Amino acid sequence: xxxxxxLLFLTLLVASGVVLYRRIxxxxxxxxxxxxxxxxxxxxxxxxxxxxxxFGQQKMFKRVGPAILHLLxxxxxxxxNIEVLEFVIDGISGSHRIFAPALGGVYTVAMNIFEWLxxxxxxxxxxxxxxxxxxxxxRLTMPELRGWPALDANLxxxxxxxxxxxxxxxxxxxxxxxxxxxxxxxxxxxxxFSSVLAxxxxxxxxGALVITERIAWWFHIVGILAFAIYVTYxxxxxxxxxxxxxxxxxxxxxxxxxxxxxxxxxxxxxxGVPTQGVEEPPAxxxxxxxxxxNDLSWVNIMNAFACTECGRCTAECPANITGKxxxxxxxxxxxxxxxxxxxxxxxxxxxxxxxxKTLLGDYITKEEINACTSCNACVEACPINIDPLDIILQLRxxxxxxxxxxxxxxNVMFQNIxxxxxxxxxxxxxxFKWADEIKGKPMND
Amino acid sequence: MSTTFQIPTMAEKTAAGDQPEILFWxxxxxxxxxxxxxxxxxxVKILNKLExxxxxxxxxxxxxxxxxxxxxxxxxxxxxxxxxxxxLNGYQVKKIVTACPHCFxxxxxxxxxxxxxxxxxxxxxxxxxLIHAGQVVLKGGGGFKGKKITFHDSxxxxxxxxxxxxxxxxxxxxxxELVEMKRCRSKGLCCGAGGAQMFKEPEAGxxxxxxxxxxxxLATGAKTIAVGCPFCLTMISDGVKNKEKENEVKVLDLAExxxxxxxxxx
Numbered sequence: 001x002x003x004x005x006x007l008l009f010l011t012l013l014v015a016s017g018v019v020l021y022r023r024i025x026x027x028x029x030x031x032x033x034x035x036x037x038x039x040x041x042x043x044x045x046x047x048x049x050x051x052x053x054x055f056g057q058q059k060m061f062k063r064v065g066p067a068i069l070h071l072l073x074x075x076x077x078x079x080x081n082i083e084v085l086e087f088v089i090d091g092i093s094g095s096h097r098i099f100a101p102a103l104g105g106v107y108t109v110a111m112n113i114f115e116w117l118x119x120x121x122x123x124x125x126x127x128x129x130x131x132x133x134x135x136x137x138x139r140l141t142m143p144e145l146r147g148w149p150a151l152d153a154n155l156x157x158x159x160x161x162x163x164x165x166x167x168x169x170x171x172x173x174x175x176x177x178x179x180x181x182x183x184x185x186x187x188x189x190x191x192x193f194s195s196v197l198a199x200x201x202x203x204x205x206x207g208a209l210v211i212t213e214r215i216a217w218w219f220h221i222v223g224i225l226a227f228a229i230y231v232t233y234x235x236x237x238x239x240x241x242x243x244x245x246x247x248x249x250x251x252x253x254x255x256x257x258x259x260x261x262x263x264x265x266x267x268x269x270x271x272g273v274p275t276q277g278v279e280e281p282p283a284x285x286x287x288x289x290x291x292x293x294n295d296l297s298w299v300n301i302m303n304a305f306a307c308t309e310c311g312r313c314t315a316e317c318p319a320n321i322t323g324k325x326x327x328x329x330x331x332x333x334x335x336x337x338x339x340x341x342x343x344x345x346x347x348x349x350x351x352x353x354x355x356x357k358t359l360l361g362d363y364i365t366k367e368e369i370n371a372c373t374s375c376n377a378c379v380e381a382c383p384i385n386i387d388p389l390d391i392i393l394q395l396r397x398x399x400x401x402x403x404x405x406x407x408x409x410x411n412v413m414f415q416n417i418x419x420x421x422x423x424x425x426x427x428x429x430x431x432f433k434w435a436d437e438i439k440g441k442p443m444n445d
Numbered sequence: 446m447s448t449t450f451q452i453p454t455m456a457e458k459t460a461a462g463d464q465p466e467i468l469f470w471x472x473x474x475x476x477x478x479x480x481x482x483x484x485x486x487x488x489v490k491i492l493n494k495l496e497x498x499x500x501x502x503x504x505x506x507x508x509x510x511x512x513x514x515x516x517x518x519x520x521x522x523x524x525x526x527x528x529x530x531x532x533l534n535g536y537q538v539k540k541i542v543t544a545c546p547h548c549f550x551x552x553x554x555x556x557x558x559x560x561x562x563x564x565x566x567x568x569x570x571x572x573x574x575l576i577h578a579g580q581v582v583l584k585g586g587g588g589f590k591g592k593k594i595t596f597h598d599s600x601x602x603x604x605x606x607x608x609x610x611x612x613x614x615x616x617x618x619x620x621x622e623l624v625e626m627k628r629c630r631s632k633g634l635c636c637g638a639g640g641a642q643m644f645k646e647p648e649a650g651x652x653x654x655x656x657x658x659x660x661x662x663l664a665t666g667a668k669t670i671a672v673g674c675p676f677c678l679t680m681i682s683d684g685v686k687n688k689e690k691e692n693e694v695k696v697l698d699l700a701e702x703x704x705x706x707x708x709x710x711x
Binding site for chain 2: 062252253254255257259260263266267268271273288316318319322323324326367372373374376377379393396400401406407409412413414417418421422424426429430431432433434437439441442443
């Protein structure tokens with residue numbers, strides 16, 4: 001038997017490994033464009049969060065219908081990957097169904113489970129295609145999805161459908177060959193789902209059947225390798241980043257904004273408050289707030305790459321619901337696109353951040369960030385704990401402190417706080433006047 | 446026991462050598478907003494009635510800095526925070542109760558990193574504790590018993606700090622029938638005023654957020670909409686007026702409901 005297929009397989013495996021390695025390095029560098037931020041405290045709580053929210057899909061179940069469909073694809077992804085291990089061993093060693101003889105009946109049961117999951121994936125993907133393209137669920141058809149994002153979403157579903165059909169075709173033809181006693185094919189004693197497809201191939205001669213089976217096998221494994229690479233260019237990256245994203249979740253109360261230490265030192269000096277301990281030498285004085293992706297934290301950028309554009313955030317956003325331009329999902333997509341643009345430019349020896357563009361202005365407008373009520377609905381809605389609000393607030397800081405370009409009414413509010421110590425213009429000496437109404441009055445019982 | 450309402454300041458208490466059990470942080474809306482002053486007064490009446498040893502800062506209180514911070518002005522926020530912390534620490538304040546979820550969130554979550562460490566409670570939590578301890582015995586009076594009521598979750602109390610039960614337990618203690626809106630608790634819709642929106646006109650859109658929320662509240666059929674936040678109170682009241690329902694539907698703070706029940710409303 002020729003070892004050509006084995007060599008070809010090995011070449012493909014190594015080549016896709018190299019491409020993947022380069023893509024992962026690129027993504028890592030892109031995420032690390034962001035500033036450092038420590039998110040490693042309380043590891044036990046972090047593992048728990050990851051187990052519940054990423055592994056356990058806890059937040060998905062706020063919407064039960066899509067959650068069940070998603071869960072089926074997710075479980076299938078994890079379980080069918082066990083079969084990919086067999087594919088890889090078979091591909092390298094030239095064996096066929098290497099686990100079958102050793103596992104016997106268990107193997108048949110496993111194959112039937114895989115087939116059931118393949119059917120479940122088919123059904124779910126078709127349902128998702130219908131939701132996207134026919135019933136047109138509002139959050140899946142919003143303007144920010146026009147073009148590549150919509151195509152990406154549909155491609156993922158079609159690729160998964162085709163990959164599952166390849167598995168079922170392979171099993172059907174494989175078992176027909178086994179029934180006919182063709183050498184090398186192992187009878188598994190009944191695969192429930194693929195046997196339904198068997199009549200389609202009944203008329204094939206042994207040769208044609210072998211070719212069909214081989215094509216399906218190659219199609220499936222090459223498809224998986226190609227899909228693995230595709231994922232790194234796609235919103236589908238969430239299948240991996242959901243885990244790191246939840247592990248590095250913000251564990252503090254959602255209402256707490258990050259403190260800007262560089263400002264604390266200055267304010268203490270202004271107020272004459274002694275600064276305790278060893279003064280950290282002021283690291284490179286960067287910008288106040290964020291104008292571009294390198295002003296954000298690496299966690300913000302990881303969030304952006306973990307986003308799968310499901311739009312649950314935007315569907316819950318009070319500003320978006322009432323027709324304002326703000327869409328938390330777009331904030332994440334813009335952050336990702338800008339980070340990718342800068343990183344690509346750097347990788348190609350281009351100007352990188354100095355390309356005359358910035359996240360705020362060229363991607364995200366002030367009108368969007370000014371519409372946010374900081375209500376945390378988007379953060380609460382995200383199934384994998386992405387935090388669009390954190391980015392919005394950092395952009396606002398830049399506008400307020402570096403540009404002094406906040407909305408005029410906010411500038412008035414700032415002035416009121418500075419001069420009257422209240423956001424409205426009242427005399428500070430009137431602050432306690434409310435008490436006059438009841439102070440000293442008799443309690444009536 | 447005093448037979449008249451007393452509102453001591455920290456300065457007075459300190460001068461008298463008395464350390465009050467709680468500091469009532471009134472907040473800017475509680476001090477200046479015509480409508481919300483009634484909430485401040487209702488809460489102070491409850492504190493008096495229950496003989497709780499409290500004090501206020503009076504003219505020494507200033508904005509916590511929350512709206513400045515949310516609007517992006519971190520300098521101004523920290524200036525406010527730091528000077529408030531100097532005052533609070535100067536009086537060795539240990540426990541703060543406030544009726545404003547924005548003040549609550551800032552004092553509780555954002556002051557510690559700047560050197561202000563206090564036990565901070567929203568007035569709904571404080572009142573819940575008093576009900577649990579049997580210090581507040583509600584009669585289900587005040588004309589509310591059995592009537593439909595809905596509760597609007599403030600974002601800064603709910604999602605921001607996971608306080609969902611305290612307001613609901615108060616309503617339960619009042620023996621009213623709580624009818625939840627579809628978007629409630631962690632899915633509660635903002636009134637539209639958070640994130641410093643209270644202090645500017647909304648961006649262009651097809652609807653105002655408070656109208657969207659008010660419609661949802663009115664759809665419950667409740668004649669009382671309970672809130673626990675000064676901004677929510679303004680926004681929902683405006684929404685009710687916009688819908689010309691202000692004569693049938695009342696928007697009330699939790700403290701007002703309790704004060705009514707205790708007959709402290711005159």
